[in-house]
Amino acid sequence: MGYRDRLISTSILRAIFRTKPSQDDTEANEEARPGLLTRILAFFTFFNLTLARYRAGLFKKMRNETWGIEEEEYVESFRSPSKNKRTDLVAVGDLGYSGSTFFTTPNSKYLIKSLPRKFEQSFFRQRLLDPYVEHMELNQNSLLVRITDLLYCQTYTMGTAIGTAPSHHMIMENILYGKSSCSKNQQKQWETYDLKPNDYFYPERDVAGGRLAPESVKERLIDEFDDKVRVTIDQKEELVSQLSQDSKILQENNAVDYSLFLVRYPADLNSSDSDKIPTPPGRGSSWRNGVVSRDGKWVYRAIILDFFWAKDALQAQTLTGLVKFFNFVKWGKDHGPMSITTTSEEYRQRFLGMVEDMVEVPDSAGRPSGELRSPPPHLG
Incomplete structure (x- = not known):
């Protein structure tokens, strides 16, 4: 230090x-x-x-x-x-x-x-x-x-x-609690993803040809999860229902640009009770403590992070003007909307849509499917 x-x-x-x-x-x-x-x-x-x-x-x-x-x-x-x-x-x-x-x-x-x-x-x-x-x-x-x-x-x-x-x-x-109890080789098997809707425009990453930040920082701005979260139908419904409730309170207070922090680690790290990965402190819940994938390969944890940017903040409005200027002088008018200046309702819809697409469940015939038995009341 x-x-x-x-x-x-x-x-x-x-x-x-x-x-x-x-x-x-x-x-x-x-x-x-x-x-x-x-x-x-x-x-x-x-x-x-x-x-x-x-x-x-x-x-x-x-x-x-x-x-x-x-x-x-x-x-x-x-x-x-x-x-x-x-x-x-x-x-x-x-x-x-x-x-x-x-x-x-x-x-x-x-x-x-x-x-x-x-x-x-x-x-x-x-x-x-x-x-x-x-x-x-x-x-x-x-x-x-x-x-x-x-x-x-x-x-x-x-x-x-x-x-x-x-x-x-x-x-x-710390949703990563338990990682430090693993060996160094096991710690390398833990994966983290800071996920936001990727169809938004991120000015920190893209304005002025992406020169507002070094590459080491821009690479951490938006993660991409190139796999699927494979769980049961009930586990997906529990996740989407809870995220729907949580994002509603954010929408009502005009918050945007929050992210889903997804953690996964190999399930075989929990091979015995003596080796079991400890869970985050306090009263537990399934997606906070860890959900095992359908194939028994992974354990997933998920929470919502970084819900401190108000859509009507002065900084958001300033960046809106900045991006409009760059659109006008350089790019044309095909970049946007921005995650930090979109409406809180639209951001919530895209955020929940991202989760829907990412989580895969079996259909009635046992085949993988990204659809729920019935869609959750996103805007309820």
């Missing part, structure tokens, strides 16, 4: 161990704003920011009551398993075009993602958080990623201004 990552890790851990969330959660009982001297000193901080837990009681209630995550076990996930070893998060690196950095807890149960873009932070806090909490309470099998904490910097700092350290961090379940 580099110097910058170590200081960011220290900031995150300090916030987790220092703050004791209560069940009484209101905006009024957030931590008191720092004093003037503290704010002045904090202004000159570049890496080691002082972070606090946003609406700590609300997130604790979700962890304990909605998802069945025991609080002591949750906090201990952030400690080193060895008392003689310094506690540090595990740096995963830069995994996306947004510039987010990622860590995992020492036991790999939780993933910490930085949110460097202000419009994503604001959208989640101000518009999506309360509907998200209500949806999770009413749909305990929801496949929206479980966000267990939100950390934020209460003061303005030079570090956040120039981008040396992110002001917000989101802690969430």
Whole structure:
């Protein structure tokens, strides 16, 4: 871990161990704003920011009551398993075009993602958080990623201004939990796919001949799953029905550009009870814990990620103008629509259509088929 990552890790851990969330959660009982001297000193901080837990009681209630995550076990996930070893998060690196950095807890149960873009932070806090909490309470099998904490910097700092350290961090379940318990050769057999409807136009990848980002980042923008997810009819209906409910709450709050994060690993890694791959923490559900393919070859996991881009965000509108300009001066008018500027209803339809096409079930004669016995109420 580099110097910058170590200081960011220290900031995150300090916030987790220092703050004791209560069940009484209101905006009024957030931590008191720092004093003037503290704010002045904090202004000159570049890496080691002082972070606090946003609406700590609300997130604790979700962890304990909605998802069945025991609080002591949750906090201990952030400690080193060895008392003689310094506690540090595990740096995963830069995994996306947004510039987010990622860590995992020492036991790999939780993933910490930085949110460097202000419009994503604001959208989640101000518009999506309360509907998200209500949806999770009413749909305990929801496949929206479980966000267990939100950390934020209460003061303005030079570090956040120039981008040396992110002001917000989101802690969430790690759907890859269990991979680190495998041998190195077995870990190489795990496959991950960050899937979005491929018939959209992605300006980060394509604008100006694709020169907005290096190839190493563009390759991670959109994955392609060139196989089929082969499960039973009931398993497909369960998946599509749940994703339909989850995407409905996103549509109602004008969210677009989210993705299906699909994980698969060979089923023979679960060859015995002693070798069984552990499942993500908290109350389980089939597609979160793992569904075995019809042929017994693969185990699949799936959740929805990255639902923090509002269709009506200023950044989306700015990119719309940018793409229109490039269409006019270079390409003609045959590129679009963009995933980030389409309507939330249309994005949801294409997202669910992508899942329908990807999951293969047998028909009544036992032959593979991509169709359900009856189509789900996508827009219900």
